[in-house]
Amino acid sequence: MSTTQNLPLIAGQRAGKPIRCITKLEPVFQRLQQAARRNHYWATIAVKELNALTTGVLGKNNVYVRPGKSRTKNSNELYYVFLPGLKATVVRWPDDQFCITELNLDDNYFRATEWSDDATRMGLYRAREDRDRNAWNVELVPNGKIHKQPGRLIAVADARYKQASDAAADAVPRAVELLGVGAAHVSANGADLHFTPGQKALGGLVCYNPLAVDKARKSAVLLAKAMADARDIEDVTWIADSGGSAVLTQAMQILADKGITLEKHGVYLYKPRTSPARALRLAHQLKLRLNQRFADTGYSVHGALSQYSVAGLRLKNNKDPYNKGYHAKAWLNGAQKVAAPAGILAAAIGGQAGMAMAAIATAITGAGVLQDLAKGATERFGYKFRR
Known part of the structure; x- marks a missing residue:
């Protein structure tokens, strides 16, 4: 040497x-x-x-x-x-x-990029529902480019599927339901699927930092290329399903490092197995369009806390539709389910920590929300907290 x-x-x-x-x-x-x-x-x-x-x-x-x-x-x-x-x-x-x-x-x-009938290759697929067989047909896209159609939906699947058809059957219908995309639109035009073959889900509590998930890196390079190639197509939505959040977040980091922006696109995370806070910061950097509800973290306390950690960042961004009213609503009606984690909530309503909750409530949308928060918690958990 x-x-x-x-x-x-x-x-x-x-x-x-x-x-x-x-x-x-x-x-x-x-x-x-x-x-x-x-x-x-x-x-x-x-x-x-x-x-x-x-x-x-x-x-x-x-x-x-x-x-x-x-x-x-x-x-x-x-x-x-x-x-x-x-x-x-x-x-x-x-x-x-x-x-x-x-x-x-x-x-x-x-x-590896030749047509294959087993649909096990990493990359982008066209996905279309076959109602007669109650299944999804997929076809590998050799050049890795999404269908050039305004309003195109791309589901970024987790890596726990061996075949793209199985990933499409799970991820695409969920994306349609969550985002309210017209079922007739997807039925007529299909959707695109970014597929990462594997046997285990990506991310999780052991590796919650999406940028540290090694098994997502190769797939993220392909996804970043697809996103960059599609930047001039109007109203494209990228939705990461479960561990697909690791692939999507890494792809977003690659684009951010290259100075690419996606003003015409939107992004959403469904039950991400990696930190949504990381993805949110990158979404702002890429100028992606966001809904008030950026991620559905299910009952994950880590996901809820991760979202809450960037609430201030969202409130300060005048191009982000997130606002104090929505933030308070998310706490009160359980839209984020554990966005007010049970431990914090019980402590806040159950004694001296009430002052802490008051401070949080004030930061959200004024001191008056505390009484409603306690009432909402009582209704959600089914019993009264002692003061």
């Missing part, structure tokens, strides 16, 4: 940081380039992102440092680059050059 100048130079010949690879990987990279020239979708993304290392690794969501393995035995910085169907190991030398030392490609990588 000391004779760095003798290794193949694959990028940065004219500008930026030189990118090299070890000799045995040169044929693999050349094949990637050839596939990219033939418009192979995954290879095109791979070559572009690997070439982008000429600008460094900062601000790239698909590049990360593995805890405990951040340096080689020679103390050189060590990075991992996640791309659709591919993982690269990259070493940064003291002279600020990068060298790709490993390229791990999925089986049948160069056939």
Whole structure:
């Protein structure tokens, strides 16, 4: 490795940081380039992102440092680059050059964007309901672009499905019901589905930070590309279903890092398994359209607290329809279910912590809400709290 100048130079010949690879990987990279020239979708993304290392690794969501393995035995910085169907190991030398030392490609990588009748490929699918069979038919979209139609709905599914048809059967109808999208519209035109194959759901309490979910990184790169390509289509809605929130949030981070905005699009999270607060901040940065109800966190206390943590941020954003009246309503009628978590609520109504609740209530929409909050809590929990 000391004779760095003798290794193949694959990028940065004219500008930026030189990118090299070890000799045995040169044929693999050349094949990637050839596939990219033939418009192979995954290879095109791979070559572009690997070439982008000429600008460094900062601000790239698909590049990360593995805890405990951040340096080689020679103390050189060590990075991992996640791309659709591919993982690269990259070493940064003291002279600020990068060298790709490993390229791990999925089986049948160069056939990965061809049509497949088993619907197990990662990527974008057209989804249409088959009422006669009570099922959803899906078809892989080789170029990864959503249908160019105003009002298009795209469901970002969790990774616990082996086939895209199963993911569509769960995620798309839920998205239609939650957002109030006309059933006739989806029946006639279908919807799009972003599919991440897997056996387990993404995120969860152990990994609630969406930007730390490694299994979502490859899929997020594909989704970010689809979102960027669709930015001129009117009234597109992206809805993440369950652990799909990790994929969508990472894709949003990639777009934010690139300075891309989506003023014509909207976003929504259904029972996200990762922090909605992270997604909310990125939604503001991307100038996405938001409803008052940005996420349905179900009965998740972590989700409710995450949403509440950015309530102030939403109230201060004059382009966000969220307001004090809606925030108070969400607490009072249980629309966020546990947006007032039981522990906080009981403490607030049950004694000295009433002063704390009064302060929160005042922050929401005035001191008068406290009495209504106590009344609403009594109705919801079915008994009276002692003072």
